[in-house]
Amino acid sequence: MMKLDLSCSVWVLAVALLLLVRITAGSILGAAVNIELLEQDRTQPVRAHYSAVSSLPCPALNQLCKETDCMNQLSSSPLTGALPSPGWCLHQWKKNIPEQYTSALQLRSNRSVLLQSRADLSVRADTNRVNQPPYVALPPPVRLQAACPQEIPVNVMDLDGDEIRCRYKNTDLELLQLNEETCMLLYEGGAPLGQYSVLLMVEDFPQSDREAEPFSTVPVHLLITVESGAGCSVVPQFSDVSPAGGSVIHVLPFEEVHVNITVDSRVQSVSEIAVTGPPGLFKSPMEIGQNFQSSVTLSWVQGPNQFAHLVSICFAANTQSLQSNIRCIWLQQTQTDPLPPGTELKCKEHEMSLVLPLSFLENVHFSALQLNDPTCPVFYNWTHVTASFPLTGCGTKRMHFGSELLYTNTLRSINPNSTISRMATLILPLACRIPAQRAKGPAFKISIPEEVKTFGAVSFWLEFHLPGMGPMSNQTRLPSFRGAPQGRAARSTARMDILDLHVFSNCSLARAELLVGSCVESETEDFANTKPLLNQGCTNGNGTLEILTSTSTVRIFRLYLSSLSINGDTMYVECVMHLCVTTKQTDRCPDPCSGTPNTTIIESILTHNYTVRSGPVSLIKVTENSATTAKPQSATPVAQPSTSQSLTATASRSLDTAAFWVITVSLLVVMHLP
Structure with missing residues (x-):
């Protein structure tokens, strides 16, 4: 049985914490809202990013969000899981909201889930900036054994470094305890079998004043399933190759992230490794290895900046009656600044070509610049760095981001010395992004077959x-x-x-x-x-x-x-x-309905x-x-097609860079006029 150390902790007993509910087709199994200010502009509304886990079959977006201005997040297919039965899927969308807002999620005849959020748009005295609200991660559906104590972490993060506390919003049954300062739920065992609804409010406070009012509030709703089990067996354990809970990965524009998850389970075989994460997150089929190990690989590409600055990936291993501890990691998107005039990336029919001025690149080893394939040449003179490389060579990767086609490569400088050096390091992701819309005008053409030709x-x-x-x-x-x-x-x-x-x-x-x-x-x-x-x-x-x-x-x-x-x-x-x-x-x-989707x-x-x-x-x-x-x-x-995915492209351009000599270019397709 798990040994729980309750010393030096502030636990609040939940009175009337949980509402007994029953999972039906289309039930809400979990939901979270993360909010951000639009470019630190207090005259603009708040951008809310919604995540909701619902039981199968997957509902359409208009069933989850009744307002007409809800924008579906770009995703090739929703993430799904099999447990608890009948399975679940993850929906994500965004919309602009006022600084105080309540969203009501309701499917069919189920009880409505009210998600209240609040943002403080005033300028903080300690940072002279508008506050950044905390972020909360939405895990896969939580499963507990009725007789077995279990800790359930609520994973949170704050980019301002503020103190984060969690409190209950609904209270109905005496079942869980909450450590408000660590945002940890404690289940001590003894609950009747069934599903229980938990609604928590996550708030950020200044570090120096424990009596202050919170800056902002974001909600997270969990539906916890209590199941029967054959004793408190050892739950599946993540191996050392799996990322630690709370890890932060900094992601450059159009960079591809890979995460390997491996779990050991000697009592029961693992049925699935359940994962929630940002739209466009791909999970490989689960592989069964030796020594009772199961593993999956996650892949994600940071495309156009339509997501929150901080997004989470949560995962848990499920057997038929056991669930591992839930872990969450964070992907932080690197902020970028404009590059100097004269920088140009041309996306041609079969190749990319780069022209990069040297006026702002000091203390960089130009002779050590290389692409993904170091054998491909990179040239430089007194004024510019230039490189031309094929879309099918030099380490160029081709991938889909929703309905868009991406060709990506990276120009980087390699320090020839193994010792610590004051020389700057250049990391320059390059991408040709081909939106799924028809090109306007004859000046640019991508030779990808149109629908009727295919x-x-x-x-x-x-x-x-x-x-x-x-x-x-x-x-x-x-x-x-x-x-x-x-x-x-x-x-x-x-x-x-x-x-x-x-x-x-x-x-x-x-x-x-x-x-x-x-x-x-x-x-x-x-x-x-x-x-x-x-x-x-x-x-x-x-x-x-x-x-x-x-x-x-x-x-x-x-x-x-x-x-x-x-x-x-x-x-x-x-x-x-x-x-x-x-x-x-x-x-x-x-x-999306295969149970174990590709x-x-x-x-x-x-x-x-x-x-x-x-x-x-x-x-x-x-x-x-x-x-x-x-x-x-x-x-x-009887109607025109509702979405267009014609595979020629509109040419456009966007050049960005990041500070601290980690220089990134978020380059869309640049029109090359004859």
Whole structure:
């Protein structure tokens, strides 16, 4: 059993701390808000960065944020986990808010989670600057064994170096203790099995005045699951190669960060290493090694500065009845300043070229400058450093950041002496960023194929068939389902009980995959009122199951009409879909509902999103010889694509640098006029 040292600590007993809740589809399992001032400008509103963990199926952004000005954070696919059942996903978005603001998160009939934040926009007397609020990390869902004591850290950080304290916002049951000064929760055991809601407020105070009012407040909500277990076994332990909790990694613009996590578990095998982190964080498939070790690798690229200056990565190892201690690390984005005039990066069709003036580079070993591949030449004279290198060589990396394509390299100086030197070190990340939008004007062109050149002239349509009928009857007669189907009682009515929704594309491109984002059902042709059938490509509870097919451009979903509570004798269906193809034959397109998604950095090309509607689908049972039995209902696009991912680029330019001789260039594509 864990030995807990409570000496020299200030613990506050939680009275009415937890509300017993039940996880249902779409429940909020955790949420946090981090707030920042916009460029230290007190006339501007506060930027709030939201993170929310919800149970599967993943809700759409408009279900989590009801306001119209919520901006989805750029992400190729959301992070997901399997435990607690039925699994979870992480959503992140941002919006501008006033200095005092309350957000209400609510999914379906669950209790609303109120997230209150407050920022002090006055200038501090001790720093002569506006205060920076504290940051709080959102961990994966917390799991406890009912009889086993456990410490639960609330991971916080403050860039001003202020004192941080945590306090309860809600109080209902006597179950946990909170050390307000260390932000540590203590579970002493003995709670009934179930899920419990905890809402904490994180506040920063001046170091010199313990009686002062807090500068600002940010919230964090946790849903803690208490489970049964076979005794207080030794939980999985992280090995020495894993980063220590509270570690800070400084990240340069367009720099790629790699984090290795390895866990030892000798009592039970590790089911997953659950991870939460910033949008665009990729997690490799878990590898099982020798000596009871399991490991994953995390990768993240700092792209355009749309995230908070400080972002967290939290991780925990789960077995079927145990969870390791939760660790969190921080990624701090390096601040940059403009470079001097004359600096230029040209992104050409097959190469990058750099011109860098020497007027501001003092005490740098120019003869020791090199790219990622030190064999590639770098030239210099009395006035400039120049280098030209291919997009496919000299160590240049190609990666996707959401829908954008990045080519990155780094120019750095290598100190030829192993002894301590006063010579400055130059670190200059270079990046050609290709936004997913069409180029304006003929002056610049990237030779990446457009959608029609890649996929051809494609179309999409919907069909409805009874099980075992239609063009895919050999795969729906005795289907294999994604996930285990549950038994359902058939109704003895005149209406159908089961119907198969077929989604088709005529794309003939090899390895092209049809991805269905969402489907809704309506009793009326105008879709004034709708019910979800699919959500972000995930089946909707027990009412929908996906049938696995051998054709990548066909998706089939079995609809259990009674479970979906579809009324009336006729329905209309609308689906959003697109095509995807990876540039590597060994990769698969991201699947947010696979349970163990492919979370490596995948290079893929996507079509637009297309919205397709069916005609009227009759739900009345008819005789076998009737011509209207599950008559296929074709559909055509009724709206323009909702997102554009045409792969030519708008040329633009941004040059930045950092102080202290760590010089960085955040370079977008620079227009090169003839």
